[in-house]
Amino acid sequence: MQNRDNKKLWETSPFSDEAHHGSRFPQMVRVADCTLRDGEQQAGIVFTKQDKVDIAHALDRLGVYEIEAGTPASSDEDRQAIEEIAGAGLKAKISALARGRRDDIDLVAKTGAYAARLSMPISAIQRVNKLKLGDEEYLKLAREMTEYAKERGLAVIFSPYDTTRSELPLLRRLLEQFNRDKTVDRVRIVDTTGCATPQIIGFLVREMKKVTDIPIEIHCHDDFGLAVANTIAGVQQGAEYISVTVNGIGERSGNASLEETALALKVLYGVDCGLDMSKFVEVSRLVEERSGITLQAHKAVVGRGAFSHESGMVVAGLLKEPFTAESYVPELVGQKRDVVLGKKSGVASVDAKLKQMGIAVPSEVLPDILKKIKEEAVRTKRPVSDSRLRELVGASAVSP
Incomplete structure (x- = not known):
């Protein structure tokens, strides 16, 4: 539970301290967003150069630490977009x-x-x-390529992809080689x-x-719907960067969602990724x-129905105390609460x-209006x- 301007922002489980005992969260977790690279690799997505530039600026305003801007070898347009983003002073x-x-x-x-x-598959099958x-x-x-990248004046993030199906002895040898050569600045576990x-990510x-x-x-x-949970599991054991x-x-099926992962780390685990979460919806819509x-309506955090309530019992509780129905306030992520009328x-x-619509009716006619709503x-x-x-x-409405 935290406060911003003396307002309670969330109400979560009281079991957190006990349940998360033994976690090894790093002091700082940084977001390395790959919307412009792996995001675009989703079948059917095409980002133009201007799309990439606009999204990069939005990610920068959000507070993302690093933007994986694309693959220059894939096309001239991708290369030009990366050049413009890299030169934009973000x-x-x-x-x-x-x-x-x-x-x-x-x-x-x-x-x-x-x-x-540097993306080089490590599993035997790859x-x-x-x-x-x-x-x-x-x-x-791996030694030759990391040394060459360093010679070109680049930081090196080594991505031994399909890491989760690799052989541990080879992965250990690779890391020991990097320790000796001092040519790698970060290693990415890739599922x-x-x-x-x-459990597997935490173990690795x-x-x-x-x-x-x-x-x-x-x-x-996210092939099993575990991308966010897996990413958090890695951070819980000391991983310093999240690729989302x-x-x-x-x-x-996509990657770990930036907004879901960062919000869960902040609210549920107390780990701040340095983002302005009130911009989540703005960036999501872009x-x-x-x-x-198109997002599913009930998509967590940024879905259009994420804070929509219809059930009578739920709304009755919500009107007295919002945290009876919600774990965090919608404004935290740039959302608004909505009451939906239906069956x-x-x-x-x-x-x-x-009342929200500014319509006044006598209280005795509310049951009749409700009946009409349900029938409709x-x-x-x-x-x-x-x-x-x-x-x-x-005609039930009362004239002002």
Whole structure:
């Protein structure tokens, strides 16, 4: 429970301290947003150069620490967008993705990005089928590419993707090599096919922390709906960076949602990612518009129905004390509360909605209006709109 301007912002479980005992949260958690790279890799999404620039500015206003702006090798437009973003004077650091190739690294360096995200698959199934590399060849290529990126003046974020299906001995050897060579600034755990559990991510972070002090980033996919939980599990064991996307867009079922992960860390775990969370809805709507991916109405945090209430019992409690129905105030994330009238509404709901709309009616007619509302909702299988409510109230309204 926190206060802003002496207003209670949330009311969560009293069991937090006991349940989270033993957590190893780092002192600071930073957001490395990859909406412009992995987000765009969702089938059917195309961001233009201007889309990318506009979203980058929005992410910067949000307070994101780092923006993974794209893959310069993928297209000229992507490269130009990264160049413009990197030269825009944003507070956020700008990184770009490169495969384990010198020409890819050269392209990243030319964009003006501060870091190359070297993406090289580490699991046997990926290495054999994509790179045809054995363990020794993989370690050799990793050394050569990280050294070359450093020579080009870039920070290096190494992404041994499909980490969650890798062999632990090879992962340990890779980290030990990075310790010796001093060529890597961060290592990203990648749950490429979204097959990990929170316990697996936590285990990997603990094992990696035994071998290296290099900061760890968590990048999870949502194939089992666990991306946010997995990301938090990594942070809970000491990972310092979270790789997330606005609205959770990304390959297949998407990535860990920026807004869900950051809000949960702040409210449920007391870990601040340095974001202005009141801008969540604003940034979400921009990405929704530019990506063409319409959010489900009940999407957590930023969905249009995330703070809509219809049930009569729920609304009756909400009117007396909002925390009977909500864990945090909608304004915290740029939302507004809404009372929806329909089949499940009660008299208190109707009274509150009419007052909100500035319509006065005698209290004795409220049950009759409620009956009409329920009948209308059943007939149309939809909630009653404000305009239709005015019609249903009709002559019952009291003249001012």
